[in-house]
Amino acid sequence: MEKMKTALSHCEICPRGCGINRTAGKAGWCHAPLLPKVALVSGHLWEEPPISGTKGSGTIFFSHCNLGCVFCQNHTISQEGFGQEVSILRLAEIFLEQQERGFHNINLVSAVQFIPQVAKALESARAQGLRIPVVYNSNGYESLTGLRMLDGLVDIYLPDFKYWNNDLGVSYSHAPHYRETAAAAILEMRRQVPQDVFDAEGLLQKGLLLRHLILPGQYRDSMRILDWVRASLGEETLVSLMSQYTPLYRAKEIKALSRKLTTFEYEKVIDYFFEIGLKNGFMQKRSSATGEYTPTFDLSGVVAAESFMKREENHHD
Numbered sequence: 001m002e003k004m005k006t007a008l009s010h011c012e013i014c015p016r017g018c019g020i021n022r023t024a025g026k027a028g029w030c031h032a033p034l035l036p037k038v039a040l041v042s043g044h045l046w047e048e049p050p051i052s053g054t055k056g057s058g059t060i061f062f063s064h065c066n067l068g069c070v071f072c073q074n075h076t077i078s079q080e081g082f083g084q085e086v087s088i089l090r091l092a093e094i095f096l097e098q099q100e101r102g103f104h105n106i107n108l109v110s111a112v113q114f115i116p117q118v119a120k121a122l123e124s125a126r127a128q129g130l131r132i133p134v135v136y137n138s139n140g141y142e143s144l145t146g147l148r149m150l151d152g153l154v155d156i157y158l159p160d161f162k163y164w165n166n167d168l169g170v171s172y173s174h175a176p177h178y179r180e181t182a183a184a185a186i187l188e189m190r191r192q193v194p195q196d197v198f199d200a201e202g203l204l205q206k207g208l209l210l211r212h213l214i215l216p217g218q219y220r221d222s223m224r225i226l227d228w229v230r231a232s233l234g235e236e237t238l239v240s241l242m243s244q245y246t247p248l249y250r251a252k253e254i255k256a257l258s259r260k261l262t263t264f265e266y267e268k269v270i271d272y273f274f275e276i277g278l279k280n281g282f283m284q285k286r287s288s289a290t291g292e293y294t295p296t297f298d299l300s301g302v303v304a305a306e307s308f309m310k311r312e313e314n315h316h317d
Ligand code: SF4
Pocket: 011, 012, 013, 014, 015, 016, 017, 018, 019, 020, 027, 028, 029, 030, 031, 032, 066, 112, 113, 114
């Protein structure tokens, strides 16, 4: 607990390095509060097959974000902050409830701004019998300080590598030095889980699966990211090339982002993937480029059942 409080009293959990005291109620760039804040607990069947399998991935969507993506499909929670604060104990219970629902794994979606609290809740849930793999679904804008708090607690890293050109990171996500930051973060993730391990059903139990959303007009940027993957992580790296870009949120106001990806652009990147010798790719059907897969954030699964609430009253985090 002391470690968590120290980290939050001078918050440098993510690359923004705000240095503010969250234990004193101060908020930094991400506006995240001290307690973990969750917008939705649900099951997700649309992740890559080794993550979703047949029973789904047990997603927990966290509120707030340390990026400000103009095309964010989850902007109501990431940038407008919708969600409910929960205690560390309740968060650990949410993890255990997801396991009881039969999902293949726990899937932490955009939890960077709550890493110390999530680490504490994971330790508690593990001690109470959490056995299924923990997936950490990341935007790639992570610090080594933050990621090291998750060492030994996360089984599967699912990071984005969004941009190679840092100007795109600034223009579209308000994120300086995105390329170097994401590259260092992904190498740290790989250090923590050096091998990809699958079970007999082909479900990922440990490892790293890198995601890249191809943006309209930016297929050459995507190719540079694939070059880095090939050179720095190797030809066997699991890579998901996503074609689902849809001009949502503020993207319609930006000419270059106001259209979907073309088949030509997507195929250019797929062809390049194989051309440079990468082997393990997950490709998306072009029909997935629609906003209808955005979940409805309605706090489902967030609020404690009555029995849990009674236990919380007697517990001091
Ligand atoms: S987690 Fe939030 S408060 Fe902490 S450094 Fe990052 S943006 Fe700033």
